[in-house]
Amino acid sequence: MAAETTGSAEAARPPGNTAPQQVPAIRISDLSVRYGSVVALDGVDLELLPGRICGLIGMNGSGKSTLFKSIMGLVTPTSGSVSIHGLDPARARSRGIVSYVPQSEDVDWDFPISVREVAMTGRYGRQNFFRRIRSQDRAAVDSALERVGLTDLADRQIGKLSGGQRKRAFVARGIAQGADILLLDEPFAGVDKRSEATILALLRDLADQGTTVLISTHDLSALPDFADEAVLLMRRILVHGSADEALRPEQLALAFGLGADEPLTTSPPSGAGSDAEAAR
Numbered sequence: 126m127a128a129e130t131t132g133s134a135e136a137a138r139p140p141g142n143t144a145p146q147q148v149p150a151i152r153i154s155d156l157s158v159r160y161g162s163v164v165a166l167d168g169v170d171l172e173l174l175p176g177r178i179c180g181l182i183g184m185n186g187s188g189k190s191t192l193f194k195s196i197m198g199l200v201t202p203t204s205g206s207v208s209i210h211g212l213d214p215a216r217a218r219s220r221g222i223v224s225y226v227p228q229s230e231d232v233d234w235d236f237p238i239s240v241r242e243v244a245m246t247g248r249y250g251r252q253n254f255f256r257r258i259r260s261q262d263r264a265a266v267d268s269a270l271e272r273v274g275l276t277d278l279a280d281r282q283i284g285k286l287s288g289g290q291r292k293r294a295f296v297a298r299g300i301a302q303g304a305d306i307l308l309l310d311e312p313f314a315g316v317d318k319r320s321e322a323t324i325l326a327l328l329r330d331l332a333d334q335g336t337t338v339l340i341s342t343h344d345l346s347a348l349p350d351f352a353d354e355a356v357l358l359m360r361r362i363l364v365h366g367s368a369d370e371a372l373r374p375e376q377l378a379l380a381f382g383l384g385a386d387e388p389l390t391t392s393p394p395s396g397a398g399s400d401a402e403a404a405r
């Protein structure tokens with residue numbers, strides 16, 4: 126079975142949509158990233174349009190976090206390129222165009238920082254060297270906290286929030302920042318269904334206003350509920366299309382099937398990495 130490897134926004138366009146083609150917010154061309162001998166991404170081509178919510182799925186170690194880091198300019202590609210609204214990713218990040226909502230385990234929840242201060246970090250790129258907070262920074266943070274429904278909890282230490290509230294605090298940071306692109310790494314892990322629905326409504330609102338949203342998730346069943354399009358990743362893109370296309374059994378077998386626990390290295394032991402190879 127040949128994998129679908131379009132990787133293009135064109136593929137995600139609804140049938141019959143003859144609207145003029147938009148300029149992608151994110152354009153990734155032939156991107157490969159290695160950590161020593163480990164191939165994390167291998168020839169990834171992907172374009173994401175403004176105003177779309179894209180689900181990113183793939184097994185552990187398939188390269189999702191590396192893809193996020195590449196979009197943020199936090200890893201150096203071995204080859205290929207990433208362009209964010211025509212800019213180099215590091216420059217786009219320093220200009221506040223991209224915002225990241227980290228996985229829960231990547232955050233020190235004991236750190237003495239309030240919800241308001243987390244949101245204020247989204248303003249750092251706009252402040253001067255001394256980071257003097259201006260009235261427009263306060264206004265942007267207040268407005269962002271209101272938007273995510275955390276005004277009443279603004280002065281609470283970040284660790285003293287529920288899982289869903291913690292995610293909303295980081296989304297508030299992205300809103301305060303005025304980011305055009307929001308990357309969310311496993312935002313629904315440890316979050317109840319009601320909080321998940323609240324976050325999704327918020328993300329839909331942001332997408333309707335032109336924000337590009339890329340969400341990694343292991344909750345495959347939730348994907349069709351929120352994703353305008355989906356990417357199935359296994360070091361390279363197996364599918365970029367609708368959620369239903371990404372969830373076809375034969376595609377899932379390629380991405381999550383035999384050999385899934387084997388390390389994906391440049392020189393896998395015999396039999397390991399067969400799924401990835403099959404997808405080539």
Ligand SMILES: Nc1ncnc2c1ncn2[C@@H]1O[C@H](COP(=O)(O)OP(=O)(O)OP(=O)(O)O)[C@@H](O)[C@H]1O
Nearest residue numbers: 160163164165184185186187188189190191192389
């Ligand atoms: N700093 C690093 N040094 C060496 N190898 C790394 C490093 N970071 C990631 N890797 C490896 O690169 C591959 C891709 O990892 P990555 O974290 O991007 O996957 P992932 O899809 O986000 O995984 P998960 O679902 O477990 O978060 C894995 O084989 C991983 O072990």
